[in-house]
Amino acid sequence: MGRGYFFGGKMAAKHDADYKASDLYRIRHSAAHVMAEAVLEKFPEAKIAIGPPIADGFYYDFDLPRSLTPEDLEEIEGRMKEIIKGKFPFTREEISAEDAKKLFADQPYKLELIEGLEKGGLDEYGNPTDEKPIISTYKLDHFVDLCRGPHVANTGAINPNAIKLMNVSGAYWRGDEKRPMLQRIYGTAWEKPTELKDYLWKLEEAKKRDHRKLGKELDLYSINDEVGQGLILWHPKGAKIRKIIENFWSEEHEKSGYDFVYTPHIGKSQLWETSGHLGFYNENMYSPIDIEGTKYYIKPMNCPFHLYIYKSNTRSYRDLPIRYAEEGTVYRYERSGVLHGLTRVRGFTQDDAHHFCRPDQMPAEIDFVVEFSLSILRAFGFKDFQAYLSTKPEKSVGDPQLWHDAEEALEASLKRHNLPYEVDPGGGAFYGPKIDFKVNDAIGREWQLSTIQFDFNEPERFNISYIGEDGQSYRPYMIHRALLGSLERFFGVLIEHYGGAFPIWLAPIQAEIIPIADRHVDYANTIGAKLREQGMRVHVDSRSDRMNAKIRDAQNQKVPYMLVLGDQEMENNAVALRKRSGENLGAISLEALLTLWKGEVAEKV
RNA sequence: GCCCUCAUAGCUCAGUUGGCAGAGCGCAGUCUUGGUAAGACUGAGGUCAUGGGUUCAAAUCUCAUUGAGGGCUCCA
Numbered sequence: 001m002g003r004g005y006f007f008g009g010k011m012a013a014k015h016d017a018d019y020k021a022s023d024l025y026r027i028r029h030s031a032a033h034v035m036a037e038a039v040l041e042k043f044p045e046a047k048i049a050i051g052p053p054i055a056d057g058f059y060y061d062f063d064l065p066r067s068l069t070p071e072d073l074e075e076i077e078g079r080m081k082e083i084i085k086g087k088f089p090f091t092r093e094e095i096s097a098e099d100a101k102k103l104f105a106d107q108p109y110k111l112e113l114i115e116g117l118e119k120g121g122l123d124e125y126g127n128p129t130d131e132k133p134i135i136s137t138y139k140l141d142h143f144v145d146l147c148r149g150p151h152v153a154n155t156g157a158i159n160p161n162a163i164k165l166m167n168v169s170g171a172y173w174r175g176d177e178k179r180p181m182l183q184r185i186y187g188t189a190w191e192k193p194t195e196l197k198d199y200l201w202k203l204e205e206a207k208k209r210d211h212r213k214l215g216k217e218l219d220l221y222s223i224n225d226e227v228g229q230g231l232i233l234w235h236p237k238g239a240k241i242r243k244i245i246e247n248f249w250s251e252e253h254e255k256s257g258y259d260f261v262y263t264p265h266i267g268k269s270q271l272w273e274t275s276g277h278l279g280f281y282n283e284n285m286y287s288p289i290d291i292e293g294t295k296y297y298i299k300p301m302n303c304p305f306h307l308y309i310y311k312s313n314t315r316s317y318r319d320l321p322i323r324y325a326e327e328g329t330v331y332r333y334e335r336s337g338v339l340h341g342l343t344r345v346r347g348f349t350q351d352d353a354h355h356f357c358r359p360d361q362m363p364a365e366i367d368f369v370v371e372f373s374l375s376i377l378r379a380f381g382f383k384d385f386q387a388y389l390s391t392k393p394e395k396s397v398g399d400p401q402l403w404h405d406a407e408e409a410l411e412a413s414l415k416r417h418n419l420p421y422e423v424d425p426g427g428g429a430f431y432g433p434k435i436d437f438k439v440n441d442a443i444g445r446e447w448q449l450s451t452i453q454f455d456f457n458e459p460e461r462f463n464i465s466y467i468g469e470d471g472q473s474y475r476p477y478m479i480h481r482a483l484l485g486s487l488e489r490f491f492g493v494l495i496e497h498y499g500g501a502f503p504i505w506l507a508p509i510q511a512e513i514i515p516i517a518d519r520h521v522d523y524a525n526t527i528g529a530k531l532r533e534q535g536m537r538v539h540v541d542s543r544s545d546r547m548n549a550k551i552r553d554a555q556n557q558k559v560p561y562m563l564v565l566g567d568q569e570m571e572n573n574a575v576a577l578r579k580r581s582g583e584n585l586g587a588i589s590l591e592a593l594l595t596l597w598k599g600e601v602a603e604k605v
Numbered sequence: 606g607c608c609c610u611c612a613u614a615g616c617u618c619a620g621u622u623g624g625c626a627g628a629g630c631g632c633a634g635u636c637u638u639g640g641u642a643a644g645a646c647u648g649a650g651g652u653c654a655u656g657g658g659u660u661c662a663a664a665u666c667u668c669a670u671u672g673a674g675g676g677c678u679c680c681a
Contacts, residue, residue, distance in 0.1 A: 067610095070610095167676075168675090169609065169610095169676030170608025170676060171676070172607075172677055172678065175677070177677075181607060181609095182677095186676080212674095223673095225671075229672075284680085284681085335607095335680095336606075337607075337678080430681065516640060517639060518638060544638080545643085546638085546639055546643080548643065550642095551641050551642055551643095552641095553643090562641080582641090582642090584641060
């Protein structure tokens with residue numbers, strides 16, 4: 001999530017088709033070839049792999065005699081620009097597999113791709129395809145590449161001032177960690193230099209919003225080496241925001257018919273055998289703890305506990321639906337290379353819930369949970385959503401009819417809510433279909449948060465049931481869902497979404513009280529106490545710094561309100577309000593301030 | 606886990622061919638008492654990530670370990 005592509009994330013299928021037909025796609029694809037020619041000139045012994053266009057540019061993978069340096073990239077980029085100015089045509093040629101093999105005799109990666117094409121079923125990037133394989137090459141200046149195209153007519157169609165090589169990194173051949181590690185050069189290319197400039201500006205903007213940077217600057221959280229990788233320390237300000245999120249979350253759940261439960265952090269190995277996690281989730285679980293000769297595991301999931309709460313009593317069809325919600329803290333082993341700030345961690349708290357319902361309630365239950373998810377996410381300022389529906393994979397458990405009904409209910413609900421969605425056929429977990437929601441943040445990046453998943457596995461394994469109207473025992477539907485995903489990841493996304501300038505209802509400090517001189521500190525404390533009594537989160541800056549410095553600090557801390565207090569305010573029993581927008585509202589009464597504040601908190605702005 | 610890069614004060618970073626550890630911010634103290642984005646001075650603060658090696662001498666060269674960053678892979 002958020003990796004690999006800076007913006008746009010994974011593109012929706014229909015957009016993908018548009019993109020592939022676009023001039024930009026040709027430009028990027030062609031730029032990749034130009035780059036390969038430049039690299040081969042510099043390293044004639046280089047082995048070349050593949051070089052496709054991607055969301056914001058292109059890359060090409062090489063097997064090189066040495067690691068590339070930033071200076072190499074500059075040199076290659078410079079040479080690319082020269083090649084582009086040569087206006088060399090791209091000429092396509094269709095050739096036989098034998099000829100292709102001769103042509104690429106000293107290029108082992110290309111030979112492997114040709115074999116894939118020859119056998120059929122794989123395209124020139126080694127991805128599965130149904131198309132009849134035609135082997136074609138594109139020639140550019142001295143460089144001939146195995147390629148399906150399309151390309152620009154000649155390199156003159158590439159604007160040399162709208163391309164830039166970004167970075168070099170390792171990448172496995174064919175994405176397989178058992179195959180050789182190649183060097184991948186990433187580049188970006190646009191039609192116009194202004195578009196390149198905009199893109200680079202956006203990257204800068206994204207850097208400024210990076211939750212790891214803001215987390216430090218705003219003193220929200222930290223990760224400490226000695227504590228451990230991927231484990232979050234929530235500082236007071238971060239914890240305050242979390243508490244507000246949790247309170248809001250609890251109230252909304254309470255109103256919507258959820259019951260809250262609490263469950264332990266460890267459970268016996270038997271529990272995880274029953275649930276099946278020791279089988280299919282083992283590699284994400286930590287080693288067991290021995291307690292009096294019995295093995296206990298730290299929980300990677302909350303569901304087995306919720307199932308036992310369900311099972312603690314005989315359930316009637318009248319009891320359903322049952323909705324158990326818990327902010328459950330789980331620990332999962334993630335490989336060290338994948339950890340990332342707050343968004344990918346080893347210990348996190350899911351805003352988890354499990355729904356149990358009758359078959360006849362299932363479509364309504366799905367509708368409810370979709371609606372509920374959206375209303376929660378909207379409260380945090382997210383407006384655009386993209387839904388992904390993942391259906392039955394080949395290997396699965398559960399009655400195909402149940403799968404079908406569930407998939408239909410999920411899709412129907414997406415349609416009813418007018419949500420843009422994309423189907424990932426066969427992309428579901430083995431135990432049930434699911435919907436994932438991604439949100440677009442303030443600068444258009446996509447983040448995965450909510451997930452709604454059917455489970456046809458655990459109800460069987462735990463043998464849960466309810467008694468129907470006819471006195472017979474039936475198996476309920478079980479749905480897992482997390483709306484925010486995890487509080488850690490959600491917090492990270494929120495920080496980036498708001499760029500650290502949290503709306504007033506979430507701001508850990510809502511007002512910084514700034515006495516102008518020491519003789520105003522008592523008055524500031526009095527005002528502070530009054531506001532605090534009303535529930536406003538205020539802080540009095542009683543340092544002997546100048547007012548300007550205090551305003552600057554409050555501004556950098558992105559505090560929504562700054563209340564400046566001097567002689568005039570003391571005389572009139574008022575406060576001078578400055579907002580972090582820079583707007584100076586002048587002196588207003590406490591009553592006026594409280595009214596404004598209450599309004600803004602209620603509107604969540 | 607893999608490839609590349611990196612690790613110096615609480616933070617952001619300098620530190621030349623190996624030769625006494627530096628700045629700004631922050632913090633503490635003193636002065637200043639101010640009107641909407643940085644007032645002045647003084648001071649404290651470091652086992653240069655950790656452990657080996659080379660050298661008369663290592664922050665600097667080298668190896669290993671740990672951690673971080675950009676990717677790959679992974680994220681039922």
